[in-house]
Amino acid sequence: MFWCSRTPGIDHRTFIIDGDQSYSFNEIFKLSEEVVSDIPKRSVIVIESHRDLDTVCTYIGALRNGVVPLLVDANLKDEAVARIANSYQAEFVFGSGNRDLAGYESSGSARGKSVYSRNDKPGINVYEELCLLLPTSGSTGEAKCVRTSYDNLSQATQSIIRYLEMDESRVSISSLPLHYTYGLSVLNCALESRSRFVLSDKSWLEREFWSTVEKHAVTDLSGVPFMFQTLRRMRLSENILKNLKCVNQAGGRLEPVLTEYFVNYFLAQDISYFTMYGATEASPRISYVPYHNSKEKVGTVGIPIDIGRLSTDAADGVSEGELIYEGPNVCLGYGYNREDLTLGDENNQLLRTGDIGFIDEDGYATIVGRKKRFVKVFGNSVNLDTIESMVRPVAGNSVALGADDKVLVLITEGDTQQIKNIILENVTFPSRGLKVNKVSEIYMNASGKPDYPRMNAEFL
Amino acid sequence: MSNKQKYDEIFIEVFEISSDQLNESLEYQSIEPWDSVGHMALMAALEDEFDIMLEMDDIIDFGTYLTGIETMKKYGVDM
Numbered sequence: 001m002f003w004c005s006r007t008p009g010i011d012h013r014t015f016i017i018d019g020d021q022s023y024s025f026n027e028i029f030k031l032s033e034e035v036v037s038d039i040p041k042r043s044v045i046v047i048e049s050h051r052d053l054d055t056v057c058t059y060i061g062a063l064r065n066g067v068v069p070l071l072v073d074a075n076l077k078d079e080a081v082a083r084i085a086n087s088y089q090a091e092f093v094f095g096s097g098n099r100d101l102a103g104y105e106s107s108g109s110a111r112g113k114s115v116y117s118r119n120d121k122p123g124i125n126v127y128e129e130l131c132l133l134l135p136t137s138g139s140t141g142e143a144k145c146v147r148t149s150y151d152n153l154s155q156a157t158q159s160i161i162r163y164l165e166m167d168e169s170r171v172s173i174s175s176l177p178l179h180y181t182y183g184l185s186v187l188n189c190a191l192e193s194r195s196r197f198v199l200s201d202k203s204w205l206e207r208e209f210w211s212t213v214e215k216h217a218v219t220d221l222s223g224v225p226f227m228f229q230t231l232r233r234m235r236l237s238e239n240i241l242k243n244l245k246c247v248n249q250a251g252g253r254l255e256p257v258l259t260e261y262f263v264n265y266f267l268a269q270d271i272s273y274f275t276m277y278g279a280t281e282a283s284p285r286i287s288y289v290p291y292h293n294s295k296e297k298v299g300t301v302g303i304p305i306d307i308g309r310l311s312t313d314a315a316d317g318v319s320e321g322e323l324i325y326e327g328p329n330v331c332l333g334y335g336y337n338r339e340d341l342t343l344g345d346e347n348n349q350l351l352r353t354g355d356i357g358f359i360d361e362d363g364y365a366t367i368v369g370r371k372k373r374f375v376k377v378f379g380n381s382v383n384l385d386t387i388e389s390m391v392r393p394v395a396g397n398s399v400a401l402g403a404d405d406k407v408l409v410l411i412t413e414g415d416t417q418q419i420k421n422i423i424l425e426n427v428t429f430p431s432r433g434l435k436v437n438k439v440s441e442i443y444m445n446a447s448g449k450p451d452y453p454r455m456n457a458e459f460l
Numbered sequence: 461m462s463n464k465q466k467y468d469e470i471f472i473e474v475f476e477i478s479s480d481q482l483n484e485s486l487e488y489q490s491i492e493p494w495d496s497v498g499h500m501a502l503m504a505a506l507e508d509e510f511d512i513m514l515e516m517d518d519i520i521d522f523g524t525y526l527t528g529i530e531t532m533k534k535y536g537v538d539m
Binding site: 203204205206207226229230233234235378424430431432433 | 501
């Protein structure tokens with residue numbers, strides 16, 4: 001398991017670089033254990049995630065001490081954090097200092113984080129193999145989580161570092177949030193491969209991010225589609241390009257023309273470029289496009305990782321249908337409350353992805369549509385039903401539609417700006433991803449349910 | 461419409477703000493819509509309107525409503 005100590009000769013090497021400070025694996029492990037030393041094993045802790053040393057140490061400390069971390073977006077409001085914590089009766093919340101969390105009392109601090117302690121201890125033991133909880137739709141403050149086991153996380157991480165060919169010479173950077181399954185996976189991969197991980201809380205749009213990349217000779221960059229749209233306009237300096245070894249993109253669909261551009265751009269610099277596909281439910285990787293085939297397979301999400309299998313639910317298993325992934329990295333199941341955390345594996349390694357696609361003769365999958373009511377908005381997975389449940393109490397008859405980087409709410413009464421504000425109060429994805437329009441009618445199908453296909457065709 | 465008016469109109473449209481919310485103290489991340497995603501949308505809209513191609517350095521330095529006016533001038537847009 002990547003969070004366990006290895007021989008001293010390996011673990012005295014540098015792991016985390018934070019500004020001018022660097023910390024070896026041993027030092028991080030020591031700091032990590034101090035953070036969670038007072039937390040009983042098999043407790044659940046909610047961690048407000050920042051791209052900083054405290055978050056890294058709290059997360060690693062939890063894994064090392066048998067504590068179950070639930071990582072949440074730091075931008076969530078107090079009510080949302082409290083709702084999530086109370087759903088799981090989390091024993092502790094590690095957050096910023098000025099939180100007012102119903103059911104919790106401030107009980108001191110650990111490193112930079114304030115610790116809030118639950119007033120009523122649950123007395124319900126969580127399943128022994130439960131490792132990690134991540135929200136399915138983190139940007140909307142929903143409590144529903146994916147239950148990941150120790151084996152899920154370990155196996156997925158090992159498989160990823162095999163295809164990325166990561167070893168101890170690599171240097172990654174926190175370009176993505178740590179509560180986001182892809183962002184967390186970058187940290188896990190650095191730890192598994194015993195390579196360096198540079199902390200930065202800046203975006204690709206900020207000069208400081210790129211000066212940090214250059215200063216610490218970063219070799220691996222990870223981004224979601226929106227970040228690559230930005231990168232398309234940049235000329236990375238020679239001092240950055242000379243160190244880069246691997247650039248990878250996941251978290252939604254990038255236009256094939258941009259993928260093609262990056263494949264060629266990085267190939268010319270002898271840098272491998274990976275398109276990858278996954279889901280929080282797959283801890284998080286399902287497939288990737290091997291870099292030596294990246295040119296021929298532009299537009300596909302590649303082949304399954306080496307521990308899994310990918311098929312469709314069509315009769316022949318490859319024609320268009322829902323993509324089905326099988327592998328030891330498929331999560332245990334979902335959770336909504338504390339009782340659910342006592343459950344073992346409900347999935348038996350089988351994941352219905354909700355994505356519609358087909359598989360070509362070389363085994364490469366292409367996604368053509370979406371079955372579930374989830375969309376990716378600038379890298380954030382958003383549940384459209386959650387958006388509807390925010391709107392309906394105020395606006396009555398209304399629906400939420402969605403596509404890549406777009407959530408469209410249709411209302412028949414009320415003020416569009418007011419409804420928009422109500423939603424934005426409760427979500428953390430960029431406001432550009434949200435539109436509210438007034439229509440004369442919400443279309444219903446024969447069974448009296450919203451006719452989403454018809455409205456998608458007309459309004460999206 | 462003058463270029464300055466077009467410039468203002470783009471801020472109003474891209475960020476979906478009202479004209480009284482538009483003022484000279486607007487800067488990156490001072491209002492919710494002007495986040496990194498909104499910023500790139502603003503750049504694309506300005507490029508389309510004025511038929512220019514902004515360099516990445518200028519995109520990064522475009523931190524406020526006022527510095528943006530200077531950037532437009534640099535690209536030959538008469539403000």
